[in-house]
Amino acid sequence: MKAESNESLDLLSVFLTGIPGLEAQHGWLSILFFTMYVVAIVGNSLIMAAVQVDPALHEPMYLFLSMLAGTEVGVSVSTLPTVMGILWFDARRVEFDGCLAQMFFIHTFSCMESGVLLAMSYDRFVAIYNPLRYTAILTLPRIICIGLVITLKSVILRAPLPVLLRSLPYCHTNILSHSYCLHSDLIQLPCADTKLNSILGLAIALATYGLDSLLIVVSYMLILYRVLGIASGEGRWKALNTCVSHICAVLVYYVPMIGLSVMHRTAKHASPLAHTLMSSIYLFVPPVLNPIIYSVRTKPIQQGIVTLFSCKKE
Numbered sequence: 001m002k003a004e005s006n007e008s009l010d011l012l013s014v015f016l017t018g019i020p021g022l023e024a025q026h027g028w029l030s031i032l033f034f035t036m037y038v039v040a041i042v043g044n045s046l047i048m049a050a051v052q053v054d055p056a057l058h059e060p061m062y063l064f065l066s067m068l069a070g071t072e073v074g075v076s077v078s079t080l081p082t083v084m085g086i087l088w089f090d091a092r093r094v095e096f097d098g099c100l101a102q103m104f105f106i107h108t109f110s111c112m113e114s115g116v117l118l119a120m121s122y123d124r125f126v127a128i129y130n131p132l133r134y135t136a137i138l139t140l141p142r143i144i145c146i147g148l149v150i151t152l153k154s155v156i157l158r159a160p161l162p163v164l165l166r167s168l169p170y171c172h173t174n175i176l177s178h179s180y181c182l183h184s185d186l187i188q189l190p191c192a193d194t195k196l197n198s199i200l201g202l203a204i205a206l207a208t209y210g211l212d213s214l215l216i217v218v219s220y221m222l223i224l225y226r227v228l229g230i231a232s233g234e235g236r237w238k239a240l241n242t243c244v245s246h247i248c249a250v251l252v253y254y255v256p257m258i259g260l261s262v263m264h265r266t267a268k269h270a271s272p273l274a275h276t277l278m279s280s281i282y283l284f285v286p287p288v289l290n291p292i293i294y295s296v297r298t299k300p301i302q303q304g305i306v307t308l309f310s311c312k313k314e
Helices: 006-011 023-053 060-089 096-129 131-137 140-158 160-166 195-228 233-241 244-266 272-297 299-313
Strands: 013-015 093-095
Touching: 013 096, 023 060, 023 272, 023 299, 060 096, 060 140, 060 272, 060 299, 093 096, 096 131, 096 140, 096 160, 096 195, 096 244, 096 272, 140 160, 140 195, 160 195, 195 233, 195 244, 244 272, 272 299
Parallel strands: none
Antiparallel strands: 013 093
16 A cells, blocks of 8 residues: 655545444434533533532542543543544544544543542542641642643653654555544554554553552552551441542543453454444543542532532522
8 A cells, every 4th residue: 555645644534433333323322422421521510610619629639529520521522523423424534633633632631530530549548547637738739739740741641642643654544443533543554663652652551540550559458458447337437438439430440441451452353343332431431420429429519519500590
């Protein structure tokens, strides 16, 4: 195949696959996905607004929750244009630079989400290990600094990926296997050696998701050790109960990611639909479930949302 020159990259397009085998069901699927987007974007936006409006929620735990909601809105908004474009209009063609931009935002917001989950585990660790100095340790300037570090780390680590991809020559057949642009898909397209891209992508994944998940596990081991040292059963339950929502958020985020990674390595010959479904669960389920989990389990969030609407009526 003839490779595209660097000068013609502006004219290069990629074609998204959509959901293989379910093309005839796009009408019904569009209702499902649109509902998920509405729940994710509206639910997480309500949490962010409630934390901003209600002074009772200006505590470290809820400020980190607001950051998590912001990253999940970012992930949802990043995938929405191409997913709904395919389901509603069968619009599969995407300009190459637009595809690179979508890839960058999807991976950056996902990386930020992992970093915020780690910050939330540190928040729970401080709250249980040193409750008397909790607010003195996690002050507002420190929380803002943590948020900025997570954002800068994610942007800096992800920025080289689209730059490297854009420097490679491409063939005429540029078909992706999802309804959105992912790095693992795009590195299959160039008519050149992509070993550097693969190594860099793996290194970034280990430095973010791998390290974050390891530190979250360590933090909860320390939390469990501390909780088991509490004399009363009621005290132990009360301490662990403050972590349940965060544990659910961690599982909702990392279990689909691990499942997707295992499938890519051990089930390469599985149907394209299976790969698409696992990828969709990883990207779409956490933004939908997390606002529901925190709204149902956290009374201050419920009260904050009520306060938000009461303020609007006034």
